[in-house]
Amino acid sequence: MDKNLLATRIAAASDKVLVDVVKLAQKQGRRGSQGSWKQFLNVYERKFGSGFSDPARRSRDSLVAFLQTFTDDDGLKFVDNVIRSLSNCEMLKETMKEALDNESPEQRLVRLTLEHPLYLPKYALPSFEKGWAVTKVRKKPKLLRCNKMLAVDCEMVLCKDGTDALVRVCVVDENLKVKLDELVNPCKPVEDYRTEITGVTAEILDGASSSFADIQVSMKKLLSRGTILVGHSLYNDLEALKLDHARVVDTSFIFKSSDGRSPSLNNLCKTVLGYELRKAGDPHNCLDDACAAMKLVLAKIERGVDNYIPLIQPDVKIVPETEMAKLLLHKIPVTVPREKLCELFPANYTIEIKTHKVIQGVGYSVLAIFKNPEEACQAFENLIGSLEKDTSGRPQKLVAIQLDTGRSAGIRVRKMTNDNFLSHVSQKKRPFEGEDSGDPKKLKTDHCDDHLKEIERLNQELRKRDSNQCDGHLKEIERLKQDIKTKDI
Secondary structure, eight states: OOHHHHHHHHHHSOHHHHHHHHHHHHHTTOOBTTBSHHHHHHHHOTTTTTSSOOGGGSOHHHHHHHHTTOOSHHHHHHHHHHHHHHHHHHHHHHHHHHTGGGOOHHHHHHHHHHTSTTHHHHSOOOTTSTTOEEOOOOOHHHHHHOOOEEEEEEEEEEETTSBEEEEEEEEEETTOOEEEEEEBOOOSOEEEOOHHHHOOOHHHHTTOOBOHHHHHHHHHHHTTTOOEEEETTHHHHHHHHTEEOSSEEEHHHHSOOTTSSOOOHHHHIIIIISSOSSOTTOOOOHHHHHHHHHHHHHHHHHHOTTSOOOOOOOOOOOOOHHHHTEEEEEEEETTSOHHHHGGGSOTTOOOEEEEEEEETTTEEEEEEEOSSHHHHHHHHHHOOSEEEEOTTSOEEEEEEEEOTTSOEEEEEEEESSOHHHHHHHHTTSOOOTTOOOSOGGGOOOHHHHHHHHHHHHHHHHHHHSOGGGHHHHHHHHHHHHHHHHHHOO
């Protein structure tokens, strides 16, 4: 890393960018040659010391001086990547404000993506981590003239160390011409090829000669002139590529469904493009998905960026019963040991904790596997935490777990299916005890379950007792049924 080049970038960065870089360094406990931020302040500004440690309340000179204490390769890379990433976003936002009166359709789609309420949480990429690359953003006049678009999609496999590895990447241009279609050698043992999802097998990867670094170089070259990158849930692909790129269009953001959920790529293809991307059970093909994302953007531009396109509500996705016997524990901080997770559930449950995904330096997720769906559902209901929904409408709870250090950490526990599916199931069979069907008209209370049991008991008695007593029982049954109707919300 060229120290002189970094010094130039630090000098050119805005005060807000410098404040945010120092705050991130604080949050991660990073130390320069003069220690942490607070330790640096005690030496650099003896008058105030670390009494006012908020970077926003310190002078620009103090911020610059602290960042210049990062002299090792890891520290230099951290400062450089974060400054570039934040400066790129800042420049892009300024450019969009200045170009509102003369905005191209492509730039309008970029703005719609950046203004989406899920943009900040989804695109807060860890570009400060080792192995990440940040693309360049052109200067304002050139940036406004560049409307070139490329669409990307990636395939991932699960490795034995619990991390995901990139194994295929496809890129197409506006004419659907393939600009990149490469198999990538994961360079470590693979635990699960996820063939039923990815279509990738060990035999297919045998011929993979490209390394991850090769792919990053190719992507940076393709995006070097301010190209707009398109994709569906593109943040997943950027994370797979370890690439921070500012000008993006996310097709899961620019189309709106009536229920507020993010539409699937397959549903968008059916509704907007008039064809089925793939049939149920068919493996994922990243070239098809990259082409589909580009077609959707072109269709949006052709029909008018601001014109609403109504989406067809997808059929309820049938989730296998084995999947419903699981709960996903995700966004688990790396400081939380796996064995601690079992303490979330009562000892009378027999569960298996299986690694689901690891994001190096950020956190991990696991699957809690129960004996049956009833146990999984009841365990979820018993958890104490704030109830919310993920972007697909699946119920999840934010729960706190106590660490041995005395501090607590927050994690999310999610069901494997959404409320619509539970409502669909409840029409076919009695809901699991404590299950939330998601449909207020079909929600059963504990009292209703008791009444149903009472009705069954009375029916049994009717078969045994004298017919003279039947009238009384029938009236009682009718009364209980009326109770259920009034409480069946």
